[in-house]
Amino acid sequence: MQNTATASRPRRGSGNWMALFSIVFIIGLYLLSTHSPGTILSNPKLQIVKMMFISVIIEALPFILIGVIVSALLEVFVSEQTIKRLIPRNPLLGIVAASFIGIIFPICECGMVPAIRRLIHKGVPLYAATTFLVVGPILNPIVFWSTFTAFRNKPEIVWSRMGLAFAAAIVIGLIVHRFVKTDQLKSAASHDHGHGLGHDHAHHDHNHLHDDHNRHHGHAHHHPKPNRAMGKLVDVMSHSIGEFFSMGKYLMIGALLVGLLQAFVTRGTLEALGHGPAGSGAIMMGLGFLLSLCSTSDAFVAQSFTTTFAPGALVAFMVLGPMLNLKGLLMMSAVFKTRFVLLYGALVAVIVYAGTWALGQFIL
Amino acid sequence: MTTNRLAPLLHHAVRLTILFGLTAYIAYLSLTGQILLFIAPQLVKYVDLAAICMALFMIGQLYLLVRSFREPVPSCACGAADGHSHGDDHGHSHEPTGGPVKNGLVYGLFLLPVLLGLLMPNEAFAGSLAHNKGMNLGVFTGGGMPADLARLDGGEDPDLKTLFRSDTYNRDYAKLGMLLYKQDKIVMSDEWFIEKLQAMNTFVDNFQGKTLQITGFVYREDGLPANQLIIGRMAMTHCIADISPYGIIAEADNAASFANDTWVTITGTLSKTTSHEMPVIKLMIQSTEPASAPSIPYIYPDWDFAKKLK
Structure with missing residues (x-):
């Protein structure tokens, strides 16, 4: 992508084009739907x-706000050294550890993505961060409980969901560890509002060398008047706000797309597409991707499909959706290079598909 | 240099406006109770906290705005003071990157929910959306206990136990089924709507001939015979992106006279039929009366249903 090579055109992020597209779409919808303004606003589709x-x-x-604030706190208060001490040296151990963090840190992907960027900047290896991103939204007590509530009669579905998510996270973590060696974070250039308004040093790639410098001197002298504690507070605040705007943009676009899909795509159309075990798994994965539901609520939606889809397909829906969905992917594209986002998407899709096939053969 | 000074001010001011707009809109929804048209009750407290948090952000943003007024050339560490360069080309100005059009679009996106919220009335979804979703007859799975059930004697009668033979997995539905069985008239109220439906569909044969009353919207699925319709409710887990319809098939000779999406209260006796090759209960209509749609028409799955049964 052009913006990673030259920082001179900083605002060429795909998000901006997406924003443009969304607004044009809305205006188009507005103009095309009916004739007089009063009736346009009461158009049932637009209403949906x-x-x-x-x-x-x-x-x-x-959840976004939690993520944004955690991210700002990490930036201001947690040093790289601390993070380095906490990460196990052995990559496999690191991957397993990362997949269990979700259990004590139950947060969905909306909150996770902003924190991930900060963690990687602070020295968390990419494979550990990716593992966390894959498994965090699923392997946690809240999601376990909601899935169990929805599938009270079929606990094997609950265990399949948890087990497959864990297995997929380990495999994806190992693949990323083995094959992805370079920096995959989006360069500073494409973060529109980060700098300037948010004192967001960490957005800058070439910042790595200067991080210590920053920490020791940086914050000390940008607020000459207030005392140190006040300075920290202002830092946390301005980082949080900056991050809120840079992440929120993707949430808005994602929410808009989800709204459009829900209004214009009927469940019947999707069901007609997916018959037979191979097709239905893929269809449910596609649905999980498009609907972008929160991982704690998707179990009930999956439950409402029990009459039309096999258990394997339901597990595919509940495992893929939280790991890879429209809203989350847009947010990820704010953090990672496009190539890495694509790699991540392909890995998740292939592994979940293979995993549910295996589950269908042996367990469900 | 004037644009250099104005641009960051403008950014701060626009951000302040957006934060204010979002906070005020959520506060308005929450205070008027309309927030329940968007999210489930158990999430309201988190959204309220989020609004408080954004109000704090507003204060922070106001501070940043005032500071950039007072110090037009910001004394910020991410700049020349550190000596390390970032973004050589944008030097270290606090000048917002990107053209005003793009910035306008991005910020416009944040105001879109507020604008849409103000321009268009909030509406509850009942029947009209069921068509997009496909009705769920609650076949498979499975506040305190609803009052009508709590009054019943919990003592377990051996005859009932043989009727509601259960394994580990549907034990909760068997328990609820026994309670429902003891009622003279089963009323499908908001509480435990889904749970009752599933208990009855787990033990379809036991409920034959029982009297049941249900209030909901009229809905028809493709392939439904002319003398049948579905009386349904929308269940919400978190937000309206995840609502799914649940309902009971009802049958009467004059079924065609019920228009889709109208709300009715129907009393009748239970019979059975099949849906997607699974046995489900069917309501033989005896009497109907028009009903008005509740202002918050949603029902919610009860996460602690099994615990409350004991």
Whole structure:
């Protein structure tokens, strides 16, 4: 991508084009739907889009804010040395450790993505971060409980979901460890609002060498008047706000797309596409990707498909959705290079598909 | 240099406006109770906290705005003071990158939910969306206990136990089924709507001839015979992106006279039929009366249902 090579065109992020597209789409919808302004606003499809859009935003907001604040706290208070001490030297151990962090840190992908960027900047290896990203939204007590509630009669579905997520995380972590050696974070250039307004040093790739320097001197002298504690508070605040705007943009686009899909794609259309075990797994994975549901609520949606889809396909839906979905992918593209996002998507899709096939053969 | 000074000010001001807009809109929804049209009740407290958090961000943003007024050339460490260069080309100005059009679009995206929220009335989804979702007859799986059930004698009668033979997995539905069985009239109220439906569909044969009353919207699925319709409710887990319809098939000779999406209260006796090759209960309509849609028409799965049964 052009923006990674030259920093001179900093705002060529795909997100901006997506924003443009979304707004044009909305305006198009607005103009095409009917004739007089009053009736446009009461158009039932537009009404569905609007309600879905706002609903997804409101639902995700608390979790995004948690992620954004954790990320800002990490930036201001946790040093690289601390992180380095905490990460196990052995990669396999690191991967296993990362997949268990989700259990004590139950947070969905909305909150995870902002924190991940900061963690990688602070020296967490990419493979450990990726493992966490894969497994965190699924392997945690809240998701276990909601899945168990929805599939009270079929505990094997609950265990399959948890087990497959864990296995997929280990495999993906190992593959990333083995094959991806270079820096996959998006360069500073494409973070529009980060710098300037947020004092966001960490967005800058070439910053690695200067991190210590920053920490010791940087914050000390940008706020000459207030005392140190006040300075830290302002830092946390401005980092949080900067991050909120850079991540929130992707949430807005994702929510809009989810709203459009819900309004215009019917469940019947999807079901008609997927018959036979091979097809139904793929269809449910596609649905999991598109719907972008929160991992704690998707179990009930999966339950509503029990009459039409095999258990394997339901597990595919509940494992793939939280790892890889439209909203999350947009947010990831704010953090990682496009190539890595594509690699991640392909790995998740292939492994979940193979995993549910194996489950279908032997367990479900 | 004027643009150099104005741009960051403008950014801070726009961000302040956006934070204010979002916070005020959520506060409005929460105070008027309309928030329940968007999310499930158990999430409201988190969203309230989020609104408080954004209000704090507003204060922070106001501080940043005031600071950039007072110090037009910001004394920020990410700049020349450190000596390390980042973004050689944008030097270290706090000038926002990108053209005003793109910035406008991105910020516009944040205001879109507020604008749409103000321009369009909030609406609950009942029947109209069921068509996109496909009705769920609650065949498979499986606040305190609803009052009508709590009044019943929990003592287990051996005859009932043989009727509701259970294994480890459907024990909870068997228990609920026994309670429902003891009722003269089973009323499908908001509480435990899904759980009751699933208990009855787990033990379809035991409920033949029982009287049941249900209030919901009328809905028809493709392939439904002319003398049948579905009385349904929308269940929400977290937000309206995950709502799914649940319902009971009802049958009457004059079924065609019920228009889709109208709300009715139907009383009848239970019979059975099959849906997607699974046995499900069917309601033979005896009496109907028009009902009005509740202002919050959603029902919610009860996560602690099994615990409350004991």
